[in-house]
Amino acid sequence: MLENLEPAKVIKAPKDFRPGVVFDGSEGTATTEGLAELPNFDDFLLERGYPPEEYEIIGTPRTSQWQQREGGDYLTSYRFSFRKKALSVDLPALFASARKTKPPVIKVKAKEKALIICPADLQVGKAGGSRGGTPELIARVFESFDKIELQMKQGWERIYILDMGDIIESFSSKAQFGQLQSNDLSPMQQTDLAASLMYELIKRATKYAPVTYGSVASNHCQNRFMGQQVGKPGLDDWGIVILQQLRRLTTEVGLDVDYLIPQPDDEGFAFQYGVNTIGVVHGHQAARPAGVVKYWSDAVFGSQWLNASVDCLISAHFHHLALEELGQRHDGRGSKFWVQCPTSDAGSDWFRRKSGTDSTTGILTIELDKHSPFSGSVTKH
Numbered sequence: 001m002l003e004n005l006e007p008a009k010v011i012k013a014p015k016d017f018r019p020g021v022v023f024d025g026s027e028g029t030a031t032t033e034g035l036a037e038l039p040n041f042d043d044f045l046l047e048r049g050y051p052p053e054e055y056e057i058i059g060t061p062r063t064s065q066w067q068q069r070e071g072g073d074y075l076t077s078y079r080f081s082f083r084k085k086a087l088s089v090d091l092p093a094l095f096a097s098a099r100k101t102k103p104p105v106i107k108v109k110a111k112e113k114a115l116i117i118c119p120a121d122l123q124v125g126k127a128g129g130s131r132g133g134t135p136e137l138i139a140r141v142f143e144s145f146d147k148i149e150l151q152m153k154q155g156w157e158r159i160y161i162l163d164m165g166d167i168i169e170s171f172s173s174k175a176q177f178g179q180l181q182s183n184d185l186s187p188m189q190q191t192d193l194a195a196s197l198m199y200e201l202i203k204r205a206t207k208y209a210p211v212t213y214g215s216v217a218s219n220h221c222q223n224r225f226m227g228q229q230v231g232k233p234g235l236d237d238w239g240i241v242i243l244q245q246l247r248r249l250t251t252e253v254g255l256d257v258d259y260l261i262p263q264p265d266d267e268g269f270a271f272q273y274g275v276n277t278i279g280v281v282h283g284h285q286a287a288r289p290a291g292v293v294k295y296w297s298d299a300v301f302g303s304q305w306l307n308a309s310v311d312c313l314i315s316a317h318f319h320h321l322a323l324e325e326l327g328q329r330h331d332g333r334g335s336k337f338w339v340q341c342p343t344s345d346a347g348s349d350w351f352r353r354k355s356g357t358d359s360t361t362g363i364l365t366i367e368l369d370k371h372s373p374f375s376g377s378v379t380k381h
Contacts, residue, residue, distance in 0.1 A: 021045070030081075035076055036076075053085075059081050062079045064077045105208075106153075114156055114158045114367075115366075115368075116367075117363065118363065119344065120342065120363070122168075122345060124167060126182065126183060159209045159212075160212045164218075165218025166239075167198075168220060202246065202257060206256055213257055213258075214260030214261065214280060216282050218237065269305065270307075278314060279310040279313040281313065282316055289318045289322055292313070293324065311330070311337070312339060314339045315339070316340065321378075333373045334373035337374060339376075342363075365378065
């Protein structure tokens with residue numbers, strides 16, 4: 001009799017049933033196999049390489065049910081969304097830091113020389129590249145600071161700290177929606193952390209010499225609406241806003257710091273130390289590195305602030321170190337130079353794959369002798 005029984009009809013899963021995980025770098029969806037019992041969703045993600053310490057489930061799971069066969073038990077597949085957790089960084093509060101004791105002045109024999117420190121393209125808040133995110137950036141920057149402080153101890157008449165632009169990643173470029181997905185800090189957090197990093201560098205520098213801090217306008221720090229720049233470049237820029245916060249802070253605690261910023265309608269500035277006049281600009285005015293030198297040449301003919309008296313132009317933007325000896329100085333005492341600063345940011349895997357090139361990170365320093373023309377000596381930390 002039993003041999004006459006027909007096997008129960010197998011009922012297939014829904015046609016669109018595809019168990020697995022799809023993740024775009026920021027958010028994802030997970031679909032379980034057909035299960036007889038409610039699973040642990042965290043364990044499901046962990047088994048597929050998404051640990052609960054870094055990823056969180058959002059919303060309510062959806063279900064699909066079907067029988068293994070007529071009259072049999074039901075199987076249930078669960079589909080749920082998850083995302084990468086917002087980075088939890090213990091951001092230093094500026095004014096809490098300001099309440100601490102003023103750093104002691106360490107007496108060193110000052111030479112008639114100046115040290116220029118050029119943090120460039122930190123793009124605080126940028127993540128997703130091969131160099132990691134904010135925790136890795138902080139580690140890189142502090143490693144550079146530690147090396148630079150050894151150089152500070154050599155004795156200087158003045159230390160210049162030049163924010164070369166793009167100090168934050170922001171989120172309002174033409175690729176703003178991509179930035180929203182890849183950033184690991186909000187714009188407010190980016191600004192707070194960037195200011196805190198610069199304040200740390202200022203505190204270290206003022207132990208050894210009077211400090212001048214400057215900032216230039218840049219593309220990532222532009223005030224933009226719908227991807228378009230609005231306002232005046234020398235005023236409406238996040239790097240300049242950070243500078244103004246630092247000015248109030250250092251004045252409050254009595255640190256020996258003065259400041260350089262562009263004029264409201266300019267994007268850069270020039271300053272003089274001894275026989276050298278230094279121009280500072282971010283570099284986004286040019287489409288490629290070689291264009292920065294042409295921008296300088298055009299500015300000279302246009303009688304701009306970046307004029308023939310500038311002996312060395314420092315720029316950034318293109319994320320790699322470059323140095324070029326150009327024509328004669330205006331006083332005939334040597335050559336003009338163009339120096340391009342490296343980045344400290346998280347890197348761009350897209351650019352690396354597209355171009356086949358990449359560069360190592362670091363912060364550039366330049367030494368100036370008060371009585372001698374700059375000869376092209378730079379150090380990457």
